[in-house]
Amino acid sequence: MADDKSGRDKQAHDEERRQREREIAAELERGDEVEPPVDASTLAYFETELESVEFPATGAEIVSAVGDREIESVVETYTIADLLPDAPAESFDSPAAVGTRVQRPTVATAMKRVVEAVARLPNAETNRSQREAYERTFRALADVDGDDDDEAIDAVADWIVDRVAEKERVPGSRDVRRQAAKVCRENGYEIRDDEWLGV
Template sequence: MADNKNGREAQAQNEERRQRERAIAEELKRADEPEPPVDPTELAYFETELETLEFPATAAEVVATVGDHEIESADETYTVADLLPDTEVESFDSPAEVRARVQRPTVAEAMKRVVAAADEHQSASFGASQRDGYERTFRELQAIDADDDDEGIRAIADWIIEHIHENEKLPGSRDVRREAAEFCRSNGYSVRNDEWLGI
């Protein structure tokens, strides 16, 4: 495009269109995610209990304050201490962020194990995008087959923890996705190339 006013306006419009398309695609992906197994009204009540804390707050502060609070999922009852690591390395900016973390108990439990293993090895520290990548991989595994007792989540969490102990560092998010895709394919689940796990 020509470097003039019309060319710049056309580029800006194209960029806006691409951003809208990405936002729509992201919303469509989220629509395919399974519903959180915890009742939203229970989570709302839990979130009001968190207002006694001053945010940002560490996971250790959350556990110390509401660690014995029980959260009922469709299958089981968990305490907050079961779902969040008792550590200073993880922090939350708001009660809503804590709520989002505990609304999928199986994923939260797996992340707690991974964070605890990383905390044991000081050289294995999380970046925000890496943590988000791990969590999204666990959510995708949960979505593949909700009836498989979340075997995939446990298997990949075990693999990450083993990697941390052997290498004293976290595996890359892409490596975790690749391992999860391999697990899915070896257990008869199809993973398309255009999906999160489709590496």
């Protein structure tokens, strides 16, 4: 493809189309998940509060603009600063993408810890697909460990943060899935080979 304006526009358009396809596929996969702990009307109201933010926006920009806003879950009340990483490493394409992240507060807080831990390393970062894989792993743990206060999510987030601090590198998504499966099996949960965690 020629390196001119139309070629770059086509590449950008193709990437946007692929991203939309990934988001649709992810939504379809989540169709069987348990109901998120944040009410849909709460999320819809929160998304309207994000109108002051220009998207795409980093977690740091969103926290700066609306970090003190509160989201109520069925268990607890969180501020947006509790749920989104105050780091420029992760960006969100739309208010709906932010809403998707905060609808499961335990997953959001785990992702916040991971992104902020990686941001502290001088030359490390996670790419979008790696963060999506981490988030999918945390969501799978939430579905498996739904009745146990999401202890498995905390255990895997601790493992990732410890690895980042000790080895000064970011663990691969497959390593994270293996660790998540190990935590589940140690706690008596069966993980089938055809599941996301069954690596």
